[in-house]
Amino acid sequence: MQRNIWFMAISIIVVIILLNNTAYYFLTKRSLEAAMNHEMQAVAKQIELSVEQSRLGAEKFQEQIGRELRSVAVAAQYALDPDVEKVTNEELRELSKKLAVEHITLLKRTEDNIIMYKSSDPNEQLGKGTKTWDPWYIAFNQLFDDKNVSIKWLGQTLPNFWSGPYEVASSDPSSIYKWGYYHDGSTNYIIDPYVSYTMLADYENLTGVNSMIEKSLASSESLLEVTVINPSTFSKGPFETVNDDGELQEHILQKPIMYGTYEYKLSKDDANVAKAYKSGKIVTVNEHISGQHVMKMFIPVFTEDKGINIVDENGNPINSYVLTLVSDYQIIQNQLDSQFINIGLIIIVVTGLSLAIAAIAMNYYRQSREKAVQVAQQTYVDEINSMFQAIRAQRHDFLNHVQTIHSLAELNKSKELIAYTKELTGEIRLMNDIINIGNPAIAALIRSKISQAESYRIEFACTFNGLNRLEMGIKTLDMNRMLGNLIDNAFDEVLSYVEQRREVDLVAHQADGHLEFKISNTCKDASTVSESPLFEAGFSTKDDDHQGLGLYIVKSIVDKYKGTIQVYATEMERITFVIRIPL
Incomplete structure (x- = not known):
């Protein structure tokens, strides 16, 4: 029995420890995930600020390039004959070298088109029309007609001048240029100086987003990849058109990956980018990519009123992008x-x-x-x-x-x-x-207590009936402990009185499936004592030499056998304990 209790107690302790550590595991996991989310959001905020600064800086840089292109065009106007027919390609090559631009092309207006008529670039497709260049063609007509451009599209408008953003050359899909277009009415052509992407690329490599991304990846132990995504064109892939020569021409303005790399791909990336973009809320996923456990976060960034040049597939400006961060969950x-x-x-x-x-x-x-x-x-x-x-x-x-x-x-x-x-x-x-008591152990105890009573000069009367059916064993030992403590408690009480009042009576009988003991003794404060917490450990009405454990032990044994114990002040100066134990 005791072994089972100990085993149960140990089992409960082990279960509590396991439950506690399971809870600790998941709480720690959530805490670490929250910490990683916090770190990723902090990195995202830094990159977001870097994107804003870099793109605003790039925009200002492009504006400055545009102003320089206008200055080159004005200088070329003074150096060239106002009639395009009198200008040679050789003159344009010498002039482009002096003015330190990539090339200079002159655009001529015909009855139904505007064509590239003269150029310093020997690879330029002279005679090629621009009618399909939307919205460039609109800007060219406005320069010829009004001397100024008023289209609401990405680009830079100055007096008699317009410059579009960097874009892939239709005549050379492998090259990226920024063109400037100038016409003040003093010539019969538009002067078109242009420069390559090299200048802006060098600027962005030093101060741009990609540089910031590389530094963030190098400084973070868990960060694996950062991607700046155009949410409008991401699901459609690279934006390509077919030029007049039947070649595929990819446009950088609508490219789906604006900055960073995109190596950690998931099938649901399109849906998650769209969800983050439309809801304006961060989307976080926990997945395996090529056997690697990663956490991927999609963070929408809105750039309203910040002048960020991001366009959809139709070239219309949008004011948001999605920043994607991938962290190593391992x-x-x-x-x-x-x-x-x-x-x-x-x-x-x-x-x-x-x-x-x-x-x-x-x-x-x-x-x-x-x-x-x-x-x-x-x-x-x-x-x-x-x-x-x-x-x-x-x-x-x-x-x-x-x-x-x-x-x-x-x-x-x-x-x-x-x-x-x-x-x-x-x-x-x-x-x-x-x-005749019938139980040798109890008989021996009573014999001992009678002898003790005689030595104390206590009148000890005891009556036993029907105890012969009790079997020897732990029950008999418990009965002896219980009787011994009851008798000792009674003897201790009556010893405080004169010999004539030292009376203790014990009656025990077995009937109706119960064993009953009744012991009474002289007690001058019976009423008060019977209301005291007699059965509490340490309680005693006697001097300090008593530990107050006797009646506590009696109560414990009675409770063990599911019995009852009652205390009565039966008559003047007499107290009685009645114990009933089921058999």
């Missing part, structure tokens, strides 16, 4: 694994210590219980031996008693004879009453 798992190895070691040590302590406690409890049983059994044996020794002494002295009676009868000592026989029969009756 770092979180490694931290969790490391912590749980430590926790596992702690659990093993604590469990081992708990088992050792439990084993020591169980062994101590078993030894204490065995020792208590041995002491009770030894007491039982000693008291039984004492009782049988008294019986043997009576038998041994029987002849002496007979001889004494005979002599007193011969001498006609009737009074002495009556007194002697009365004393002799009282001793024999007492011994017989003890033997």
Whole structure:
């Protein structure tokens, strides 16, 4: 029974530890994920600011290039004949070198088109029309007609001048240029100087977004990839058109990946980018990419009123992009694994210590219980031996008693004879009453307490009925502990009175499936004592030499056998304890 209790207690402790550590695991996991999210958002904010600064800076840089292109065009106007027919390609080549631009092209207006008529670039497709260049063609007509451009599209408008953003050359899809177009009406052509993307690329490499992304990746242990996405064109892939020569021409303005790289791809990236862009909320996913566990975050960034040049597939400006960050989730798992190895070691040590302590406690409890049983059994044996020794002494002295009676009868000592026989029969009756209790262990205890009462000059009367059916075992030992403590408690109380008032009565009987003990003794404050917490450990109405454990032990034994105990102040200066135990 006790082993089962200890096993259950240890099992409960282990289960509590496991539940506690499971909860700790998930709380730690959530905490680490939150920390990673916080780190990613902090990095995203830095990159967002970098994107804003870089693109605004690039815009200002392009505006400055546009102004320089206008200056080159004005200088070329003064150097060239106002009639395009009198200008040669060789003149344009020399002039472009002097003015430090890539090339200069002159655009001529025909009846139904505007064509590239003269150029310093030997690869330029002279005679090629621009009618399909939307919105460039509109801008060219406005320059020829109004001398100024008023289209609402990305580009830079200055007096008699317009410049579009950097874009792929239709005549050379492998090259990216920025063109400037000037016409003030003094010539019959538009002057078109242009420069390559190299200048802006060098600027962006030094101060741009890609540089910031590379620094962020290098400084972060968990960050794997950063991508700046155009949400309008991302799902459609690279934006390409077919030029007049039938070649595919990709346009950088509508490119889906604006900055960074895009190596960690998921099938649901299109949907997540669209969800973040439309909802304006961060979207986070936890997935495996090529066997690597990653956390991917889609962060919408809105740039309203910030002049960011981002366009949809139709070339219309939009005011938002999506910043995508990929982090290595394995770092979180490694931290969790490391912590749980430590926790596992702690659990093993604590469990081992708990088992050792439990084993020591169980062994101590078993030894204490065995020792208590041995002491009770030894007491039982000693008291039984004492009782049988008294019986043997009576038998041994029987002849002496007979001889004494005979002599007193011969001498006609009737009074002495009556007194002697009365004393002799009282001793024999007492011994017989003890033997008739029916249970040797209880009989031995009562025999001992009678002897103790005689020595204390206490009038101890006891009556037993029907205890012969009690079997020897732990129950009998418990009954002896209970009776012994009750009798000792009564003896302690009556010893405080004169001999004439030292009265203790014990009645025990077995009937109706119950064992009942009733013990009463003299007690001058019976009413007050009966209302006291008699059965609490440490409570005592006696002096400090008593530990107040006797009645507490009695109550524990009664509770153990699901019995009842009641206390009554039965009459003036008398207290009674009644115990009923089911059998």
